[in-house]
Amino acid sequence: MKQRTFTMLKPDAVKRRLTGEILARFEKRGLKIVAAKTLMISDDLAKTHYGEHSDKPFFGDLISYITSGPVFAMVLEGDDVISMVRKMVGATNPKEAAVGTIRGDYAIDTGRNIVHASDSEESAEREINLFFDESEFCDYELPDEDIIYEEP
Numbered sequence: 001m002k003q004r005t006f007t008m009l010k011p012d013a014v015k016r017r018l019t020g021e022i023l024a025r026f027e028k029r030g031l032k033i034v035a036a037k038t039l040m041i042s043d044d045l046a047k048t049h050y051g052e053h054s055d056k057p058f059f060g061d062l063i064s065y066i067t068s069g070p071v072f073a074m075v076l077e078g079d080d081v082i083s084m085v086r087k088m089v090g091a092t093n094p095k096e097a098a099v100g101t102i103r104g105d106y107a108i109d110t111g112r113n114i115v116h117a118s119d120s121e122e123s124a125e126r127e128i129n130l131f132f133d134e135s136e137f138c139d140y141e142l143p144d145e146d147i148i149y150e151e152p
């Protein structure tokens, strides 16, 4: 079943010029980019996005980190895309992330783990609505979907 997920390359990924390389992983997997943009996250948006962590000791550092430079935010579409992208992203602590995952291949510290991906249908819906308006979505067909999917 086609799903959408919110994925964001954090400021360290953008500053390290990893945007294209990471985006290529999602594209090569067969996922469809239906919305994308570069933006500076405001303090308010950062605090809302990471609201569930507001009582954690790392919250202040997390807000400083995510607002420290541009992020590349996107909405990806595909079959079971939420869990698929979480697997591609890897464990929160990059030192524990499997080699072959994005964090396992490009990051070292939990506080600099380069990428965010929604962890459930509820958070995907919430995060997509937080970052994107309806007018920012592109409605189009990928010509190779009947090759990638057994049943497009």
Ligand code: UDP
Binding pocket: 053, 058, 062, 091, 092, 110, 111, 112, 113, 115, 116, 117, 119
């Ligand atoms: N984080 C951190 N220190 C911690 C745990 C988390 O700096 O001890 C940051 C890290 O950037 C992480 C984000 O907070 O990606 C959100 O944490 P969560 O547990 O939701 O992990 P994720 O879903 O991003 O893997």
